[in-house]
Amino acid sequence: MPQSTRKHNSMTTKQIIILLVLSLLSVFLIVITGSLYLGVNLPSLIFPSTNTPLPTHAPLNVNINLLVDLATDAGKPIVTGKTNLPSGTIIMITVRGENNLFVGQDRVYVTNGTFSSVPFSLPSSPFDIDEYTVEALMPYAIVQPESVRRIIGNTGERLTGRYVTRDATGTLVQTTTNFEIFPQLTELVGSDIGRRKVDSPNTDFSYAIALVRAYITNKIYDLISTRVGYDDFVVVEIVYENLGIYSTDLKAEEFMLNIQDGIEGNTSPYSRGIDGISFYMPVGVQNTDYLETIIVDPGESFHGLVVFENPRNTRTYVLTLGIPCIRDCDVFINSGSAFKFSK
Numbered sequence: 279m280p281q282s283t284r285k286h287n288s289m290t291t292k293q294i295i296i297l298l299v300l301s302l303l304s305v306f307l308i309v310i311t312g313s314l315y316l317g318v319n320l321p322s323l324i325f326p327s328t329n330t331p332l333p334t335h336a337p338l339n340v341n342i343n344l345l346v347d348l349a350t351d352a353g354k355p356i357v358t359g360k361t362n363l364p365s366g367t368i369i370m371i372t373v374r375g376e377n378n379l380f381v382g383q384d385r386v387y388v389t390n391g392t393f394s395s396v397p398f399s400l401p402s403s404p405f406d407i408d409e410y411t412v413e414a415l416m417p418y419a420i421v422q423p424e425s426v427r428r429i430i431g432n433t434g435e436r437l438t439g440r441y442v443t444r445d446a447t448g449t450l451v452q453t454t455t456n457f458e459i460f461p462q463l464t465e466l467v468g469s470d471i472g473r474r475k476v477d478s479p480n481t482d483f484s485y486a487i488a489l490v491r492a493y494i495t496n497k498i499y500d501l502i503s504t505r506v507g508y509d510d511f512v513v514v515e516i517v518y519e520n521l522g523i524y525s526t527d528l529k530a531e532e533f534m535l536n537i538q539d540g541i542e543g544n545t546s547p548y549s550r551g552i553d554g555i556s557f558y559m560p561v562g563v564q565n566t567d568y569l570e571t572i573i574v575d576p577g578e579s580f581h582g583l584v585v586f587e588n589p590r591n592t593r594t595y596v597l598t599l600g601i602p603c604i605r606d607c608d609v610f611i612n613s614g615s616a617f618k619f620s621k
């Protein structure tokens with residue numbers, strides 16, 4: 279009998295591959311159709327973005343206040359501030375002199391709403407007498423830490439308020455303040471401070487002098503002491519009244535500052551008279567056009583300053599006009615227009 283043969287129905291490898299491709303295409307078509315129907319961005323599902331968007335924050339109305347501390351470190355300015363910018367914010371502090379060439383900078387970081395600079399200093403000591411401008415500047419957000427940008431925005435777009443400015447690069451926060459370094463003053467005292475004395479009363483050459491104030495200063499405008507051992511200046515504020523009938527040519531060198539030298543063996547109370555520097559500085563006039571001679575007409579007065587170089591270690595002074603008193607200071611003080619004051 280002839281043998282019967284059995285036919286096996288089996289799929290070839292090629293057929294399996296074709297089937298799998300068709301299945302994948304079907305799934306892909308289904309996904310595309312569903313994304314179009316649902317409005318889903320398919321590429322974002324397949325290839326998630328690595329640029330994770332920052333969390334949403336409310337706008338920040340920036341506050342920033344500056345304070346200059348001149349007391350903590352021997353007159354060296356320390357700039358401190360308070361702000362509601364987030365911790366970690368970089369702020370650049372700049373200090374500039376108004377009339378000198380000083381420029382100093384420091385980079386600080388906000389910590390819990392506050393920041394503080396290093397003490398600014400100069401090679402000279404103390405810090406130069408001048409007016410200074412302080413600027414606090416928050417640079418662009420691109421240089422800020424990520425933790426800060428999450429709050430203020432990638433370009434600082436969430437920052438608002440009067441301290442905020444914007445340009446093509448981004449957002450800046452900026453504020454300024456001013457401070458002034460004044461001369462170191464030592465007020466001189468005595469019963470003659472505030473007194474008015476008349477010299478040669480009832481004569482054609484009579485005059486009166488009122489001693490308003492006297493003090494020692496280490497700096498007065500651009501004046502520099504030229505004498506060895508004279509470290510600072512005595513400044514005397516006076517009011518001179520011409521009570522006579524002739525005009526008076528008043529000169530600074532006619533005022534004498536009689537001093538005690540403290541020299542061993544010197545029994546004289548006052549051993550030297552120092553003449554005033556040859557200019558006046560009228561009160562309230564802030565310039566360098568000093569007057570060497572003041573003409574005071576009858577019935578007129580002059581209110582100004584007389585400056586003397588101050589010898590080291592002197593403690594007691596007598597101001598006279600015309601001639602030094604030297605050994606006769608007590609007579610001058612009691613009878614004429616001499617004024618005594620001391621440290």
